[in-house]
Amino acid sequence: xxxxxxxxxxxxxxxxxxxxxxxxxxxxxxxxxxxxxxxxxxxxxxxxxxxxxxxxxxxxxxxxxxxxxxxxxxxxxxxxxxxxxxxxxxxxxxxxxxxxxxxxxxxxxxxxxxxxxxxxxxxxx
Numbered sequence: 311x312x313x314x315x316x317x318x319x320x321x322x323x324x325x326x327x328x329x330x331x332x333x334x335x336x337x338x339x340x341x342x343x344x345x346x347x348x349x350x351x352x353x354x355x356x357x358x359x360x361x362x363x364x365x366x367x368x369x370x371x372x373x374x375x376x377x378x379x380x381x382x383x384x385x386x387x388x389x390x391x392x393x394x395x396x397x398x399x400x401x402x403x404x405x406x407x408x409x410x411x412x413x414x415x416x417x418x419x420x421x422x423x424x425x426x427x428x429x430x431x432x433x434x435x
Contacts, residue, residue, distance in 0.1 A: 322360070365389065375409040395419055 325343040330336050344360060354361045368389050372381040380388055384402045391400045392414065400407040400414040407414045 368392070371409060372407075377407060377409075380407065391416055393417060 322342045322344055324338065325341050326336055326338060327341070330339055344364075354364075365385060369381045369385060372378070372385070372388065380402050388400060388402060388407065391398075391402075394416045395418070396416045397418040398416050400416065
C-alpha cells in the first residue's frame with residue numbers, strides 16, 4: 311500500500327521489498343503493510359481508513375464481475391462470509407456469487423487459530 315493513499319495508523323508498518331535493498335543501503339518506496347496480528351485484538355471499527363481501504367478491493371472485484379447489487383447493498387455481508395472459516399460457498403439473497411470461472415467460497419475450515427495461517431507450512435534453510 312502506498313503512503314499517499316493511506317494515513318499512518320498504529321497497525322500500519324513501513325515495508326522494504328527486495329528490489330528496494332541496494333548494496334550499501336536501501337531506497338524506501340514509501341510503502342506500508344497492514345499488521346493484523348490476532349493477538350493484538352484490533353477492532354477494525356477503530357480504523358475507519360483501513361476498513362475503507364480494504365473494503366474497496368471487494369467492492370472493485372464485485373463490480374468488475376457484474377455484482378453491483380452486492381457491492382451496493384451487501385458488501386459487509388459478502389466480506390463476512392468470505393472471511394469466515396467454513397469453506398462454504400458465498401450465498402447472498404439465495405444466489406451463489408460467481409467471480410471468474412468459479413463460485414466464491416469462504417476460507418477453508420482448518421484447526422488453525424491464527425487468521426494468517428491457512429495451510430501447514432515449512433521453512434527451508
